[in-house]
Amino acid sequence: MAAGSVLGVFTVSTVNVNGMRAAAKKGFVEWLAASGSDVILCQEVRAEAGQLPKDVVAPAGWHAHHAPSAVKGRNGVSVYSRAEPSEVRVGFGEAEFEDSGRYLEVHLPGVVVASLYLPSGDVGTPRQDEKERFMAAFLPYLVELRGKAEAAGCEVVVGGDWNIAHAEIDLKNWKGNQKNSGFLPEERAWMSRVFGEAGYVDVQRKLDPEGPGPYTWWSYRGKAFDNDAGWRIDYLVTTPGLAEKCTSVVVERAPSYELRWSDHAPVTATFDFSPE
Secondary structure (H helix, E strand, O other): OOOOOOOOEEEEEEEEEEOOOHHHHHHEEEEHHHHOOOEEEEEEOOOOOHHHOHHHHHOOOOOEEOOOOOOOOOEEEEEOOOOOOOOOEOOOOOOOHHHHHHHHHEEEEEEEEEEEEOOOOOOOHHHHHHHHHHHHHHHHHHHHHHHHHHOOOOOHHHHHHOOOOOHHHEOOOHHHHHOOOOOOOOHHHHHHHHHHHOOOHHHHHHHOOOOOOOOOOOOOOOOOOEEEEEEEOOEEOOOOHHHOOEEEEOOOOOOOOOHHOOOOEEEEEEEEEEOO
């Protein structure tokens, strides 16, 4: 784990691209080229490197790392960083999920940054069982990661699609979704444990504790986007020391339905380490 400190202003973006091959054709490449972020985290890439254009696999000015799923066309996470990582880790030590394309971690000076795609689940199906197994294994890893980072003098940010709306202010139609995956009481309680016993901070809620939203995902069905009937399921979750340096969190919602290149919007957080 690389020690050292983060200097100046540090910016991290996360976005579920909902299939990188389609997103690359609809605007992701241009968004990436225009981004001022130091690190960009992508989820649901759903492609191997050989299936993607060069300006996505190895764009100029970035160190790109990809963790595709062993099941073709599923999952997949990526990390783009301006600085070259000292270490790259795929998976978090749980055999079932090592090659599932759900977790990729890079170690940069003073900070560990990870891209997470937590299973979406579906009540009463094996998909929900998978989600619960993932959550059960991932929470202890988050505790371990924070402990190792603290010992090394590092901070941590885990960004991605967590597929859980933590509170009522995190989705428009919370009353109608209390029995649906993504807003189940046990899932919400698990998120509370991430922010409680694991000691992490939801930087969006630190800066905007009241809500509602801002939402980060809208169904393609009906008028969900136009009516802003969304869910906040994309989070940037950090260690407390990093959260204290957070000056802004912006959801980059597309100006119109036609200009979307994913059903999710990028979330960008800025951390200021400049001397006071």
